[in-house]
Amino acid sequence: MTQPVVLHTVAEVHALREQLRTDGKTLACVPTMGALHEGHVALVSRGRELADVVIVSIFVNPLQFGVGEDFDRYPRTLDADVAALAGKAEYVFAPDVDEMYPDRVGGAPVPPQHAGPVGETFEGVSRPGHFDGMLTVVARLFDIVQPDVAIFGQKDAQQVFLVRQMVQTQQLPLQLEIVPTIREQDGLALSSRNRYLSEEERAAAVALPHALLAAAREAEQGGAAAVREAGIRTLDHYPLVRLEYLDLVDPTTFQSVSDNYQGPVTVVIAAKVGTTRLLDTENLERLHA
Template identity: 50%
Template sequence: MTRFTAGKLHVHTSPEQLAKVTRALRATGRKIAFVPTMGALHAGHRELMSRARRIPNTVLVASIFVNPLQFGAGEDFDRYPRPLDADLAACEEERVELVFTPAREALYPPDAQVTVHAGPLGEELEGAARPGHFSGVLTVVAKLFNIVRPDYALFGEKDYQQLVLIKKMVRDLDMEPHIIGVPTVRETDGLALSSRNAFLDADQRAAAVALSAALTAGQYAGREGEQAVLASARDVLARTPELKVDYVALRDPDLGPAPERGDARLLVAAKLGDTRLIDNVPVLLGRPDLAQHG
């Protein structure tokens, strides 16, 4: 195998070489914990890596690849930040041992035709606003899983619909990785960390806090039921006219219809200028006394 020194950062651009290394490591009894990213790493990515490091007997692998398949026409693929040197330095600080940084042609040969279809959920919420987005996400994740062959793969809950769809893909296609969702990391004012936050100017950054404030208001209204949750969130968003709200939705944890009582998920998407932002929080629906006594 390609020489591997535990505790040191190794960067691979070849899928074949990385696959050889991870197969050899698994043959020695090591487990692979995998954090796929599009780079522009921030504290949210670092939290994924930190959580992965805490899994016993694992080698931590990360990928950095801006996936063209998940960007639609007119989206921000060309301006998406690509600070590779800074990202590699962050990986080294987080004690990542293998980093995969493939070129586009390495993952998508010119004659590639087969993709993963995301199913009906892939056409709702974010999928309705970004047709084909989730098929692009699932296709690249499936390819990365086939190359890395991880035992564990970690994804942030900020991209909650993505997390749910990846779990469904792993289940439906009999894939091996155990998928671990990691809670959203936020700024001190509540804004969810995202690489796209770098696109916001000062006024937009101040306005963006309305998303997390709306979600918090919805959480507090949870005991009053679905309509109160949605009304509370929408009321907060309406006070920030700069936000062009796409949706505010309440669903069950698997993104089916919201239950009358119990665990649910509140999701929001909006644009500030040309930048699309998403966020979500868990919500407990129904009064505790009613839930206890049925």
Template identity: 50%
Template sequence: MNSSRPGRLGVGVVGAGRVGAVLGNALRASGHAVVGASGVSAASRDRIEMLLPGVPVLEVQQVVERSELVLLAVPDDALTELVSGLAALGAWQPGQLVVHTSGRYGTAVLGPAAAVGAIPLAIHPAMTFTGTSLDLTRLVGCPFAVTAPGPVLPIGEALVVEIGGEPVVLRESARPTYHAALAHASNHLVTLVGQAERLLAGAGVEDPGYLLAPLVGASLDGVVRSGEAALTGPVSRGDVGTVAAHLEVLGRLAAEDPGLVDVPRTYRALARATTQRALVAGRIGEGAAQQLLDVLADDGGRPADAVGPLAASGASSTATRAPASPRDLPAPVTSVARTTAELRAARADMPGDVAVVMTMGALHDGHVALVRAARREARHVVVTVFVNPLQFGDAADLASYPRTLDDDVAALRALGPDAPDLVFAPSADEMYPGGTPRVTVSAGPVGAAYEGASRPGHFDGMLTVVLKLLHLVQPAVAMFGQKDAQQLALVRAMVGDLDVPTRVVAVPTVREADGLALSSRNARLDAGARDAALALSAALRAGRVRAEAGDDAGAVLAAAQDVLDGADPRVAVDYLALVDPARMVPVDVDATGQVVLLVAAVVDGVRLIDNTPLELHP
């Protein structure tokens, strides 16, 4: 059909869905004549009646045969077959403009039409459609990706301009990447905000959309204006504790409500990606990034990747885990092994990956956090309970260390789906049948500083038993608490230096409501000493405040020292130090990046340690 006005075309719309009907209306408004539209569903026919009144509803082949410009607005997966099928019917005509609106494809998909002389054009509007008249005003200024052979590219650009859009020329090979980027940003944003709305509704918020709109709108505006510089939030600050708290509550909610099971996994995936981008941008250092990735280790089938030097040191593993979430499996029946033979027999019945949590018993909520984190890491969990004599230089300290195996096993069994499969609780004779082992692991210079200076040989004994337990259990993952920062650094160094095929995951320190770090030794404090011990966490908080204010290392240490100087006389400070988290050596006053603020003291005869990761800014 030829339109009655010079330069105007007879347009046929194939697929009067949300996009086709709106673009057909826009082309009609610019002076072209819409000569026919196809629509199978009732919704499509309603759109034709509403947006293209008076346009006849025809079969697809009839639309094509009547049109000078054919607008193909069909799903991506249907486009190839549709074009080929119409070619087989001889429907395409020489000189006919064939335009599709798929973001995924360029013009190669229109090859069968081009083969008979049709002019192939690909125009994709970078916007979402409602399929109503509201979309017409949104077309004005909307970017359209235009792909076409060079000689006819101006035709595609002119069509976009006619309907009020802004043409953006895109080469054929870039279309898949372009479409993936747009779908990721737009479609997945809907999923993400929908998850947030479900969470808020569960928290009792009556209108989640009203609450989210200003925040999400500002975030979107910020990123399109400033890129990743607009990133804010706990990951960008390296706030590991907050991220861990988020994961804890999201995991609990998902266990209670199957409708939220997708939320924790989405959070983990996006937070891991955010961690990597924050690291690249210099917002956080490698130490904070590794701690975040440890906490964010996937509960859906693969471990988090190490970053920077930590990856090179062997802090990550290529081991993969069984895809089932622990909460999808029956609660394990926790058994107890007391000999290495019993351990090996039980371990042989554990298919898939195993996570290990090493303890000396007297379990508290900090240990429970390690076990729960282990359940997110692997299909099977082994908890070891062994008071290692090699770690004690003082016989009296060893003798007084609490031994509560029956209570510990009962507490672990009470964890339900998070309970471990096995508790390995050997005696000293079982672990060291010949007495003190003839070969031990040396912690080197790092093992002689800080805790090592006050407890000579402690870290040699710790590394020796850790390495032995790693050999016995053969875990893919080993969980260690951030509270023992020096221990964590040494274990990571040993695993990397000796090529042990185990990934070491750090779990944030668990604290009482008043800030005191949980420790088995806390049970030996009376009420007065316990109150006095709060000076340690208070000193760390004071240092964190100065770091977050942008002060240098000297100011951070001075703020923490001021708190300790004013502490109860029962607090005998051993050391306060600001160190590199991997090498455990003091940092310079002008240091930047990730550091750890360490403190240790003896409170009424009880030795306590604590630390907090910080980031020093230039």
């Protein structure tokens, strides 16, 4: 199978985009930080269904890592990632930091993006500034690639909400496509950070999808308070798991719902398993107050 062509500079991507326009072809972009797994491959597959050509960006963005987070430890596996995309994506965009943020070397500054109040909740509490950095790199990537469609995974629900909000607010001319979470056979959501888990921690990590399943079952008859409690209670059986939050949010605002709320919700959960921080999420059609 043919491996994707690897582009390293903005100029190369711009040349590609102009050629595709000349040829009348559409372009799907799959933004990633590399260390690709089957969840990423599912995003690429969806991109192939929606556009003529797929480009996968691989860039570990320093702006979205805080002090003490795993920026230096985050896996960088470009050769393996490119090999994994053989026959699946036509191009990989793998810039260095100076290419993405040219102001570091005397170039034009990249406009910063701000997540606003939603960016200060949930993930934003323990990772201040994370979503500003995430939106800044996504906006920069959209400006460089100018995709017809961009593909994201539902697992990072808060990220998805904020990217969608940015696209709508700035009226960016692209389609945003969200792909359901891809899971292991035991339900654990695929994540590049799963590789940090020991064998014992990996066994305990199923607490997250089990908590979501318990919440979903309770939602068939219970209200918000009961659904939260059902999810949290599940984690009592997993001493290696330290819950950071489990909550229900209105998918239109990403605000926590009241106990008498009725309607669709997104359940969000974050927990540390050993030293590894994992996220998961589930959309529920309706709560009954």
